Amino acid sequence: MQAHVKDFTHRLVASPAGRIHLVEQGTGPLVLLVHGFPESWYSWRHQLPALAAAGYRAVAVDVRGYGRSSRPADPAAYRMLDLVEDNAQVVRALGEETAVIVGHDWGATIAANSALLRPDVFRAVGLLSVPYTPRGGPRPSEIFARMGGEEEFYVSYFQRPGRAEAEIEPDVRGWLAGFYAALSADTMPAPDAADPHFVGPGGTLRDRFPTGPLPAWLGEDDLDVYAGEFERTGLTGALNRYRNMDRDWEDLASLDGAPVTQPSLFAGGLLDASTTWLKDAIDAYPVTLPGLVSSHLLEGCGHWIQQERPAEVNRILTDWLAALPG
Template sequence: MNDVTHRLVPSPAGRIHLVEQGSGPLVLLVHGFPESWYSWRHQLPALAAAGYRAVALDVRGYGRSSRPGDPAAYRMRELVEDNVAVVRALGEDAAVLVGHDWGSPIAANSALLRPDVFRAVALLSVPYTPRGGPRPSEVFARMDGAGEGPGEFYVSYFQRPGRAEAEIEPDVRGWLAGFYAALSADTMPAPDAPDPHFVSPDGTLRDRFPAGRLPGWLSEADLDVYAGEFERTGMTGALNRYRCMDRDWEDLAPYDGAPVRQPSLFLGGSLDASTTWLSDAIAAYPATLPGLVDSQLLDGGGHFLQQERPDEVNRRLTDFLAALD
């Protein structure tokens, strides 16, 4: 991608690395786990061609952005302030946010906490779920082994510092290849296979990953980009986002049940566990996303939607943005 501009801008974390293409109204693209700005490589040129200033960032803990050592530095309020800092550093007053995976709740909460800065939001793969209910760690503990026999839910597995790192970091490239394949439509395990979102007792998450081929959206060169970044940075910064979920639940208590009122878009994959587990959250959108313009499950889509189905995602994103303008 030789026609993009790389920048480092100041943020509360220290610095945020971003990649920019195009000019016009600002659209900020926020990735999820385990990705980087590069997961938006198909959207940057499409949005630029449609007349937008498209900016994909490395979330704190990833890539060339700062990686604070304290796990508490990865709480949601801190990430919201990073997004605000990026907008200000780019000389803008407002932006539209697009988030995928963890980037989806980061984008939604940025719109919720800072409606003065974020005028609209598009959420990919992970539905908006307002703060509420029991403490997240209690919810995940109840999911352990759900319907799968003995096993631990992956979010619970990620909680203890160093545990998942010990599994992933000896072979980052191989682990990433398996993780991407496990959640992609064309390579995910069959419905009757052990669920890759759970860890068997004394096992690893990787034990349940498919092996042997990459998903169609991921070339060897693409995998090299992702693996190269995590081999350089390690996995702790990325995993620390999972380790702040209880802190977020406490921090966001004043926003219990709060809707995001700005214009919004939701796109999910029909084969993505995120959309099936959280189907009630999608059904609640009339109350939780009262500004919803469109909500679509792309038939046969997996989790890495903007990479698996870039043309369709780009079309729906540009239609959404054009309607705003």
């Protein structure tokens, strides 16, 4: 359901990579919304009008590599340092000095690092679905390689350029439908089924995706929006985020163990692997997110939290924003 899309303002602004496409609605203090994989600005379609109605200038970007934003050819151009600078540049390009930043999935990690690296710009940070985990420990590729035994964790599967693209791009719409369904509360595989986050020997990720109806939050027209963008751009720009995790680990060594001290928010779904696997990260919030204002785990909710539970997430966001200083 593409509600309120006609009310959105689209624009392109200059960024270090060339351009960032953004969609905005409303006036007031700036709230920057950063999506995850494999999505686009459109994943915030329910939040833009709600935040605008609450008195904010809500801006959702296409992250570098997605949609109408630039897609550099060099895989190293998708490192965290560059994505943080894109966000800071968007704030400047909009004529603002500071913003609240809110991210989902990879966007949550990008938002947290934006707050860490540019506290002069980002005065508060909201994290959806993926908990904040400070940089530290072994090299990420070594951690992921040890997961799953004979099976391969999806992050490792995504590493080799062209490999995941060969699975996804022949049927982008079908693959996206299965991926979204696999992580949605109402369509995810049963707990005793093969885990769709892993690839069996000689298999593909799609082998374990549900093949039934779409999740309740995802209409055919919504799927058309996502599929249309990736059919046009391909998946390489999006997948290059995963291909920089070791590079980020090196780049961000000075932030080892660093807490995010700005006022913060976390919301996740209780049925989302991101919250169950990273329970220890949530438990550590008194140390890692000392500015945490509120934390929410939604019953019966999967990974796509702001689309599965838009009214609830909108209320959580607007209550938190209203309580922020300034």
